[in-house]
Amino acid sequence: MQSSLNKTQDKPLECPVPHKQRGKITLWFKRMGVIGFFFFLIKGLLWLIVPYLIAKGML
Numbered sequence: 001m002q003s004s005l006n007k008t009q010d011k012p013l014e015c016p017v018p019h020k021q022r023g024k025i026t027l028w029f030k031r032m033g034v035i036g037f038f039f040f041l042i043k044g045l046l047w048l049i050v051p052y053l054i055a056k057g058m059l
Contacts, residue, residue: 017025053059
């Protein structure tokens with residue numbers, strides 16, 4: 001009696017994404033990371049600057 005676990009161990013693990021597309025996906029994630037970093041950096045700075053300007057009466 002073989003379990004289904006033994007059947008999956010017979011095949012080597014393979015990535016479901018073809019090799020040519022992996023570079024595109026990696027590049028996309030890197031771009032989104034850089035864009036996301038700058039988005040949240042600017043958003044955070046605005047959360048500090050806008051209340052300061054309102055408190056000083058400049059806005």
